[in-house]
Amino acid sequence: MTQVEAVRPKEPTGSGTRHARLGLAVLLLPVLLVSMDISVLFLAMPTLTLDLDPSAAQQLWILDIYGFLIAGLLITMGNLGDRVGRRNILLAGATVFGIASVLAAFAPSAGVLIVARALMGVGGATLLPSSLSLISGLFPDARERAAAIGVWTAFFAGGSAVGPIIGGLLLHHFWWGAVFLINIPVLLILLAFGPFLLPEQRQGALGPLDLPSVALSIGGILPLVYAIKHAAAEGVDVEGAVILVIGVVLLTLFVRRQRHLAEPLLDLRLFRRAQFSVAIGSSLVGMMSLAALSYLTSVYLQSVTGRDPLQAALLGIPMAAAVFVFSMSGARVAHRVGTRATFAAALLASALGNLMLLGVGVDGGIAWYLVGSTIAGVGYGLAFTLVSDVAVSSVPPERAGSAVGISETSFELGNALGLALLGSLAALVFRSGGDYSPTLGETIQHSGDPAVIESARESFVSGMHVATTVGALLLVAMAAVALVATGKHDRPATASAH
Missing domain, CATH: 4.10.860 (DNA Excision Repair, Uvrb; Chain A)
Known part of the structure; x- marks a missing residue:
């Protein structure tokens, strides 16, 4: 962000030093946790439902409240970090996140779990903007800073895809609360080494938070x-x-x-710039469709095909690997073919992957899922790695801080909207198929009629098809917007504006 001043002497962190690299490694920990905890519950929901017996609305709130509070507080916490110190807010947020993780792991009821997830959202909102902003202090050299931001983005984009896999591995050996307790040792490392490896930074001459x-x-x-x-x-x-x-x-x-406001939380003038608006729209629509795809296929693999969490997690590895690998290479692709073409191609690849799920059925089609989710992962990885870079490079340097907050907010809000809108659409189609319980898991648990259970599975697959198809159509529409809106402003992305 702009006008950053260090508030205490710190060890020089030249652009290739061991100190800077260790600091980056520490900063990647909260990024991975926050993005992973968006999706780690996808595979845990069936077993969690058996223990806590949440209603259909409570199930959605368990999944959604975390992402919505992060989305709503990201810009606020970024502004707060500018005032009280970015390392301070990072460490405080990590503490809140850890306490809330323990509360969630041992939650005795669905209501307590929702409260715990809300507190995790508050803590998580402090971790993302402060971690990205601190990179500039660790890597003064623009080229190395760009590489570090690329790694940061890959971990952020890849964490959401890796979440269900880690959740599946933990659920194979432990109870559902383990998906939250895994946060504790990671946060302890951050709290132990952060004060020594991370420089304190804050922005001067700012008015009070609005x-x-x-x-x-x-x-x-x-x-x-x-x-x-x-x-x-x-x-x-x-x-x-x-x-x-x-x-x-x-x-x-x-x-x-x-x-x-002279110092608004959300600088609306940024949206007058075509590339900025396209980047934010791409992350919003991309995360909407990815969240729906990940959640619905996680339920499908367990409740429809009968696989256990570990088997379902292993089938998610190709998509997670594609997201992570192509997140690392998206900037290079954009330099060669242009930002406009890369955005459009990435969004269309994601749409194609979602549409391929139409080949998935109650009794087969796993190959369609594997190929489709992998192609979608390639598209998501390419698109997401460009968002922060393009959003920041398309605005004046003095507005870069606002652009970072908005781009991160679009990721989180897109994830939450995907679960709320596309997830609710799938649920609506499911319930219209017959006289079922509110969710497929509850129907399987409470119904003793095999015919009803089979019919419910077919209705769920129909709902999944409708939701992922709508997600694909949104991606195609965003690709068209990217081609039209940025036609006269296409240029390779640069990652030095941070």
């Missing part, structure tokens, strides 16, 4: 999403309509307030 903007952003996002969930579960009624209106009004007030 608390009304913080309240309006959170107060607008959560009612809006709840209204969508409510409509999917209960249908359109007065309660849902009132909550929807409340969310829209609060978000409208938030936007109007940002236009008049």
